[in-house]
Amino acid sequence: MPLTVLLVDDEPLVRAGLRAVLEAQADITVVGEAADGAAVVPMVRELRPDVVAMDVRMPLLDGIEATRAVLRSVDRPPKIVVITTFENDAYVYGALRAGADGFLLKRARPDEIVQAVRVVASGESLLFPAAVRKLAAEYGSDPARAALDRAALTGREGEVLRLMARGLSNAEIAAELVVGTETVKSHVSAVLAKLGARDRTQAVIAAYESGFVAPS
Template sequence: MSLRILLADDHAMFRSGLRAVLGTQNDLSCVAEVADGQAAVEETARLRPDVAILDIRMPRLDGLSAAERILAAPDNTTKVIVLTTYDEDSYVYRALHMGASGFLLKSAPPEDTIAAVHIAARGDALIDPSVTRRLIARFAGSIAPPAPPTELERLTARENDVLLLLAQAHSNTEIARHLGIGDETVKTHVSRILAKLHLRDRTQAVVYAVSHRLVSPSVTARPPGKETAGPHGGRNPRPFR
């Protein structure tokens, strides 16, 4: 069954190009194109696509405000990817905290955008690796070390180990290998961590860990060589699986 995609961008030529890229994949189907954020909110509510790709700069309602309304809907199941040329930290930070599944630059190669749709649709979260490294370094360096949050006391020792590895952008397979446990056990630990800390997804777990100084930005920000290889030999955004 094809993944249903909504595109929102006020540049018709860019939308056409992105639709053509998505059209190269048999399992992706563009069900709507809109030119402003308000239309994105309305069409998402009407069509319920699997993934909405939203540009930040749009008329009537900007992409971040549109994403916030989409994600706040009680019955929403659509995953949101924020797509922009404006790689400013404040945009990334706001997108992550409202629950967006990803943040990609418009300059990303086509295969990265295709990979981002698949990653978001399956419930994982991603950020362009270069944006991740800069955001975490700046964010962690701009805050004072807080007192240890009391909710961390709810985690078991093993869950704490998994959280620290999760915050370093390790996949479930990597965490399982490091701790000597099975992939399914890791998935169970991750679900319990998110529930106990009241986090939406794995991206918020990274922000949480960094904001509470559980890991340092130098540890969390992976070097470029650690990003996963794309289907055409390029590097895909690192998913938090």
């Protein structure tokens, strides 16, 4: 089955460029396009894409609110990668905190765009961990620290979270810790459950905001 993608951007040229890049891949199909975040929820319900490539800044409903709307109102929501011009944009961080799984720079090379969609779809690693680290460092908070303390991660779960924060995939974490991939998957699932995180991105944001993982 091909990986299906919904494109959401108010610039027709951006959508056309993304479509051309993605549909050049045998395993990826673009199932629809939208020019504003306000159209996303009904299109996701109708088309059931695996990934939504979502612009951050749009005139009626921006990517942050559209991400919240999808996660709040769609059963089994798709993965969401936000499209941005600047990686240090506060809008990007807002979208990640709202539940987006990663982000894609508009200036990215075609191979980077394809890889970003595949990485987000797999859910096994974090897109642009260095940029997430930099953004999260600015938003540390006492509530975030308290929430992570309450999670009571085991020592091994803490190790796994730190490696997730470096952007490592399950296979890379397994190699680092000299354990099986299935064991890593179990630890990742436990970390997400204890933190109440939807995915790795949300867990890593919690780790940085709480100070559990140092930005450096």
